[in-house]
Amino acid sequence: MKKNRLGSSDLYVSEIGLGCMSLGTEEKEAERLVHEALERGINFLDTADLYDAGRNEEIVGKAVKGRRSDVILATKVGNRRIPGKEGLSWDPSKSYIKTAVKDSLRRLQTDYIDLYQLHGGTLDDPIDETIEAFEELKQEGYIRFYGISSIRPNVIREYVNRSQIVSVMSQYSILDRRAEEEVLPLLAEKGISVIARGPVASGVLADTGASKVEKGYLDYAADELIxxxxxxxxxxxxxxxxxQTAIRYSLSHQAVAAAIPGASSLNQLIHNVKAAESPALSTEELEFIRGISRANVYTAHR
Structure with a gap:
């Protein structure tokens, strides 16, 4: 499978990665999917400390044991569970990040993380402190590179201007083109890679996705999706x-290094992998797709 350089790093990621959130908690089946992904050329696995309250990291760590050098392992930090408090609390502080990384390393059964990502972010965060935490983790050898996972253009701009991020994970698909106007051109200019999540738009653009349109998607009504x-x-x-057409669309922009569709079954995984073998979209096809979809823009989530 084609591999692309992630920003200015020395990480080369498969253009189709595996979004591990959808693996589930059935250990044997999840491990089987990870092993199959690796056998089929995927080397980029993306998880997060909050997925299944850390269980996802544990499963991924167990699945790649003995094959760690074959894998570009990405995880995320920032969402914190505080004992006695319901739900998640946002904590981008240096002290929390430097504590949380140790927990992720333990669950992943590794002594380093290839790509450590801030799992969100707002303009009210102590951004310089957050960046300092990531830079120190790099110097200490706990992480190789860092990035952010965000859809907020104003937050992305701050990290572009103030940090050494190599990537931005952002939702990007035929139905969510919000990044095209503000985010993708900026990142392409700065040599920072995009990791496109949600390329199949929560299944709306899947081959069997006709039943998914009822609730709509972003600013699209059901009849528009049909x-x-x-x-x-x-x-x-x-x-x-x-x-596969939807995945190829997400990969068509020069800033995008990888698309990470999720897979909860072997058939889904194989189908996603085959998107790498399918023909790239022609200029005419891209123009057609942009003509039938909306160049939606960010209003909230700034």
């Missing part, structure tokens, strides 16, 4: 299905 699926259908053929 119409878009019908118009996308001619682009799908024996070499490239609808979901």
């Amino acid at each position: 119409d878009i699926r019908a118009k996308l259908a001619p682009l799908a053929h024996h070499e490239r299905s609808m979901s």
Whole structure:
């Protein structure tokens, strides 16, 4: 599978990665999916400390044991569970990040993390302190590189200007093109890579996704999604299905180094991997897709 350099780092990630959030907690099945992903050329695994309250990291760590050098392992930090308090608390402080990384390393059964990502962020955060934490973790050898996972253009700009991030994970798909106007051009100019999550738009653009349209998606109503699926259908053929077309769209921008669709079954995983073998979208196809979808922009989440 094609591998792309992640920003200015020396990490080369498979253009199709595995979003591990959807692996589930059935250990044997989840490990089987990770092993199959590695066998099929995926080397980029993305998890987070909050997925299944840390269980996801444990499963991923167990699955890659003995194959650690074959894997680019990414995880995230910032969402904290405080005993006695319901839900998650946001904590981008230096002290928390430097404590949380030790817990992630233990669960992942490794002594280093390839890509450590801030799992959110606002302009009210102590951004310089957060950056300092990541820089110190690099110097101490706990992490190799760092990035952020954010859809907030104003937050992304701050980290672009003030830090050495190599990547930004952002939602990006045919149905969520908000990053195209503000975020992608900036990151391309600065040599920072995008990791595109949600390329199949929560299953709306999957081949079997007709039943997913009822609730709508972002600012799209159900009838609009039905119409878009019908118009996308001619682009799908024996070499490239609808979901593979959607993944190829997310990969079409020069700033995007990897797309990370999730997979909860072997069939889904194999289908995602085959998107790497399917034809890239032509200029005409890209123009057609942009013509039938919306160039939506960020209003909230600034």
